[in-house]
Amino acid sequence: RKAAEDAALADKIRKSDGVYFVGGDQGRITKALVREDGTHTAALDAVWDLYRRGGVIAGSSAGAAIMSSTMFSNPKAILAMLQTGIADGKELAPGLGFIGDDIFVDQHLLVRGRFARMIPAMMAKGYQIGLGIDEDSAMVVTAKREVEIIGYKGAMLIDLTRAETDKENPNFNVSNVSISYLDRGDKFNIATRMFIPSTDKAGGRLDPLHPSSRGAVFSNDVLGNSAVVDLMERLIDSDQQEAVGIASGNPRIDKTDMGFEFRFTKTPESVGYVSAVADAYSILNIRLDIRPIELYRPLYKYR
Incomplete structure (x- = not known):
C-alpha cells in the first residue's frame, strides 16, 4: 500500500507500455491498489492512464479476476454455492473493471467447473454477459471490444439476457x-455480439441433419474437469436435442441430498463448428436450464 502511493513508481508505470498482474489472491491486488475509502491510489491512476492511451493490461488467474468490476473473493465450493447462495461483500468483491462494467470475468473455468458459479454471481450483480477463460489460454480484448481466444483451450460465453427464475x-x-464455447482462434465482439470462427473452422459448420453420433448424452459430474465442454461437443454433433449433466456431492452419505440438474438443449439458434485440422469444436447458443433435484443416498450399494 505504501508503494502504491509512491510518485516515482506511479510515473514509471504511466510511462510503460503494459502492466501484468500475477496470480495468487486477487484481494491482495485490489487492497494494495484501492484505498480504504474506495478511491484510487497513485499507482492505480497511473495504470488507468497507461490503459487509456493504448497500453496493454494483462493478468493470469487472480490477475484475470480483477479485470471485471466484480470478482470472487474467498468463495465457497461450487456445489455449496449453488446450495446456499452467494454472499455479496463476502464472496463477491469489487474488481478493477478494466474490461468494463457490463462483463463478468472468471478464470480456471473449464478444468475446475467454474462456469456453474459464474451464473449465480452474474445474477446477483445484474450482469448479462460473462466470459470465463480456461488455463493455458487467454482472451485478448481490443479497444473495439473484440475478443480473440488464443492458447491451448478456450473460453465460455454466458448470456443471461433472456434468463428467468x-x-x-x-x-x-x-x-x-x-x-x-469459444475455442482457440475464435473471435467474438462484445458490442455487436458477432462471432467469427477460427480460420480452420471457417468451412466446418456442422450440419444438424447429418450428426456424427447417436444416443443419449449425459454426464454424472458436470462440474468435473472440462466435463461441460465435452457434454456440449457431444450434443452439438449428435442426433439428440438435449443433454443432461448432474452436480452432486458425496455419493456415500446416508441421507437425502440436494443436487442440481443441468439441462442443455439445442435451439434453432444453436450452431457448431468443427476444425479441419484438429479435434476441436466451437459451439454457440446452447440453452441451459438449471434446477435443484433431490438425490437419494447412498447412490449405490455393493452387490
Whole structure:
C-alpha cells in the first residue's frame, strides 16, 4: 500500500507500455491498489492512464479476476454455492473493471467447473454477459471490444439476457441461459455480439441433419474437469436435442441430498463448428436450464 502511493513508481508505470498482474489472491491486488475509502491510489491512476492511451493490461488467474468490476473473493465450493447462495461483500468483491462494467470475468473455468458459479454471481450483480477463460489460454480484448481466444483451450460465453427464475422455488434455479464455447482462434465482439470462427473452422459448420453420433448424452459430474465442454461437443454433433449433466456431492452419505440438474438443449439458434485440422469444436447458443433435484443416498450399494 505504501508503494502504491509512491510518485516515482506511479510515473514509471504511466510511462510503460503494459502492466501484468500475477496470480495468487486477487484481494491482495485490489487492497494494495484501492484505498480504504474506495478511491484510487497513485499507482492505480497511473495504470488507468497507461490503459487509456493504448497500453496493454494483462493478468493470469487472480490477475484475470480483477479485470471485471466484480470478482470472487474467498468463495465457497461450487456445489455449496449453488446450495446456499452467494454472499455479496463476502464472496463477491469489487474488481478493477478494466474490461468494463457490463462483463463478468472468471478464470480456471473449464478444468475446475467454474462456469456453474459464474451464473449465480452474474445474477446477483445484474450482469448479462460473462466470459470465463480456461488455463493455458487467454482472451485478448481490443479497444473495439473484440475478443480473440488464443492458447491451448478456450473460453465460455454466458448470456443471461433472456434468463428467468422460478421465484416460488426457494432454491437456486434458472432457465433459458445461453451458453457458448469459444475455442482457440475464435473471435467474438462484445458490442455487436458477432462471432467469427477460427480460420480452420471457417468451412466446418456442422450440419444438424447429418450428426456424427447417436444416443443419449449425459454426464454424472458436470462440474468435473472440462466435463461441460465435452457434454456440449457431444450434443452439438449428435442426433439428440438435449443433454443432461448432474452436480452432486458425496455419493456415500446416508441421507437425502440436494443436487442440481443441468439441462442443455439445442435451439434453432444453436450452431457448431468443427476444425479441419484438429479435434476441436466451437459451439454457440446452447440453452441451459438449471434446477435443484433431490438425490437419494447412498447412490449405490455393493452387490
